[in-house]
Amino acid sequence: MADELKILVVDDEPKICELLRALLRREGYAVDVTYSAQEALQRLSQGDYAMMLTDLKMPGMDGLELVTRSKQMRSDLSVIMVTGYATVETAVGALRHGVDDYVTKPFNIDELRKVVSKTLSVRRLARVNQELMDQLKVANTTLEQQRDKLAHMVTTATGHLDETLAALRHRIEDLATVNEIGRLVASALDLDRVLNLCLDALCGKMGLQTCSIMLLDSERGELVVKASRGAKSAEILGTRQKADVGVAGWVIRTTEPLLVEDIAQDPRFPKRQSERYAGSSFLCVPLSLESRVMGVISAADKRSRIPFTQSDLNLLVTVAGPLSIAMENARLYQLLQENCFSTVKALAISLEAKDGYTSGHSQRVTEYATTMANALGLTEKDVVILQHAGMLHDIGKIGITEQILNKRGRLSDEEYQVIRSHPVTGQRIIQSLEFLRAAREPIRNHHERWDGAGYPDALHGQRIPLLARIMAVADAYDAMTSNRPYRPPMPKADAIRELQAAAGAQFDPELTSVFTKTLAASADGQSDARTS
Numbered sequence: 104m105a106d107e108l109k110i111l112v113v114d115d116e117p118k119i120c121e122l123l124r125a126l127l128r129r130e131g132y133a134v135d136v137t138y139s140a141q142e143a144l145q146r147l148s149q150g151d152y153a154m155m156l157t158d159l160k161m162p163g164m165d166g167l168e169l170v171t172r173s174k175q176m177r178s179d180l181s182v183i184m185v186t187g188y189a190t191v192e193t194a195v196g197a198l199r200h201g202v203d204d205y206v207t208k209p210f211n212i213d214e215l216r217k218v219v220s221k222t223l224s225v226r227r228l229a230r231v232n233q234e235l236m237d238q239l240k241v242a243n244t245t246l247e248q249q250r251d252k253l254a255h256m257v258t259t260a261t262g263h264l265d266e267t268l269a270a271l272r273h274r275i276e277d278l279a280t281v282n283e284i285g286r287l288v289a290s291a292l293d294l295d296r297v298l299n300l301c302l303d304a305l306c307g308k309m310g311l312q313t314c315s316i317m318l319l320d321s322e323r324g325e326l327v328v329k330a331s332r333g334a335k336s337a338e339i340l341g342t343r344q345k346a347d348v349g350v351a352g353w354v355i356r357t358t359e360p361l362l363v364e365d366i367a368q369d370p371r372f373p374k375r376q377s378e379r380y381a382g383s384s385f386l387c388v389p390l391s392l393e394s395r396v397m398g399v400i401s402a403a404d405k406r407s408r409i410p411f412t413q414s415d416l417n418l419l420v421t422v423a424g425p426l427s428i429a430m431e432n433a434r435l436y437q438l439l440q441e442n443c444f445s446t447v448k449a450l451a452i453s454l455e456a457k458d459g460y461t462s463g464h465s466q467r468v469t470e471y472a473t474t475m476a477n478a479l480g481l482t483e484k485d486v487v488i489l490q491h492a493g494m495l496h497d498i499g500k501i502g503i504t505e506q507i508l509n510k511r512g513r514l515s516d517e518e519y520q521v522i523r524s525h526p527v528t529g530q531r532i533i534q535s536l537e538f539l540r541a542a543r544e545p546i547r548n549h550h551e552r553w554d555g556a557g558y559p560d561a562l563h564g565q566r567i568p569l570l571a572r573i574m575a576v577a578d579a580y581d582a583m584t585s586n587r588p589y590r591p592p593m594p595k596a597d598a599i600r601e602l603q604a605a606a607g608a609q610f611d612p613e614l615t616s617v618f619t620k621t622l623a624a625s626a627d628g629q630s631d632a633r634t635s
């Protein structure tokens with residue numbers, strides 16, 4: 104390694120220079136000599152010297168100044184001062200100026216060799232150390248960059264994870280909402296109830312102030328507001344509009360769900376065509392089944408006043424699915440009920456056609472029973488059962504001859520038994536009709552008595568089904584106030600007195616009281632019309 108190093112010797116005494124050159128060459132160094140500091144600086148600016156050996160006292164620029172200026176030029180240059188004027192002051196001064204070591208004249212050759220070798224070793228170590236330091240700096244910089252990059256990646260990944268989790272949580276909430284609304288609407292068979300249940304649930308879940316459902320009236324080409332929530336709900340309920348105009352018309356025409364973030368900025372609707380919503384952001388989604396559009400559901404005016412988002416639209420679109428199915432189910436159920444009821448009515452009419460005196464009896468009994476059911480606050484389902492049972496309560500008489508049915512005068516015991524069989528016969532007739540299952544009981548038991556003396560099961564008191572007890576009162580009242588072949592119709596007041604007298608014996612006293620009150624509340628003209 105030593106042969107790679109160049110040493111510059113500076114001394115105004117040529118002999119010293121040559122001596123040093125000879126010595127150092129023997130050690131394997133490349134040596135240049137110069138006799139003045141000025142020339143030394145020039146050499147240093149041109150050559151790649153590892154070390155400079157310089158005299159202290161030289162004419163012109165002395166050794167210390169040379170060292171100072173050399174170090175300014177080459178900070179890594181090792182310098183050994185060679186002087187015959189060795190004092191502590193000069194030594195300290197030399198070290199202050201950046202001299203690495205110090206040799207006094209006359210110098211010992213071995214000492215010089217050691218000093219040169221040691222100084223170059225120190226220089227080499229310093230360079231290695233510097234290189235290591237530089238490498239360390241680079242490594243630290245790289246590490247810091249990687250750390251920052253990793254931190255950024257972690258932050259980004261955490262952010263993405265949080266976003267994904269939030270989105271997932273939101274979606275789960277939406278699905279729970281859809282599931283709940285789907286379950287709610289599927290539990291109802293009445294169309295109005297289906298629509299209103301859905302709107303209530305949506306208002307709660309989506310924080311809506313305004314929402315509505317409009318159904319398509321295809322025959323008239325109009326949309327009808329069938330259910331509504333919001334400040335103007337009562338005002339707009341039942342109103343109609345052309346099915347091809349406005350925002351709803353756009354949805355019907357395109358069958359696409361619509362999200363409007365700000366109606367004022369939406370180029371699809373240059374002029375606001377509906378003033379039903381207070382806010383400028385709203386949703387409108389088609390209600391359709393198997394590509395048949397049935398109407399639209401609209402949502403507007405979030406309580407938070409925040410515009411609707413794609414996520415809100417997705418929720419409403421998802422809810423529209425089960426809602427459409429529930430609407431179709433309700434429509435089909437309504438159709439089925441209407442068909443069934445028509446059949447029931449046809450049966451009753453065919454029965455009463457056999458006996459001119461009982462014409463309209465079943466219809467009137469049905470009306471009385473319905474009035475009582477409403478006064479008692481019974482459910483819609485019970486009302487429908489009563490209407491079926493009312494129309495068919497005497498269907499069992501279809502097998503009884505007209506001779507017995509229209510007989511003037513007292514019936515024989517045998518004939519009376521035939522008459523008494525009609526509730527059971529009636530029940531048997533409708534046995535195979537599943538939709539009349541619930542009507543079987545009131546038909547079978549409409550001749551039971553409160554005191555247990557009725558037929559066919561001799562039930563008494565509360566053991567008699569409620570609907571059968573209602574039927575018993577309604578049936579008896581109409582029978583009394585109707586014309587019969589063997590007697591004229593009884594006046595209303597007399598019939599009421601008869602009912603009251605039989606309350607607690609033949610009839611449920613509470614129901615009798617409710618019925619007579621409903622009669623009192625109704626107009627005389629109506630009652631007279633019924634009994635004629």
Ligand SMILES: [Fe+2]
Pocket residue numbers: 496497525549550578
């Ligand atoms: Fe009867």
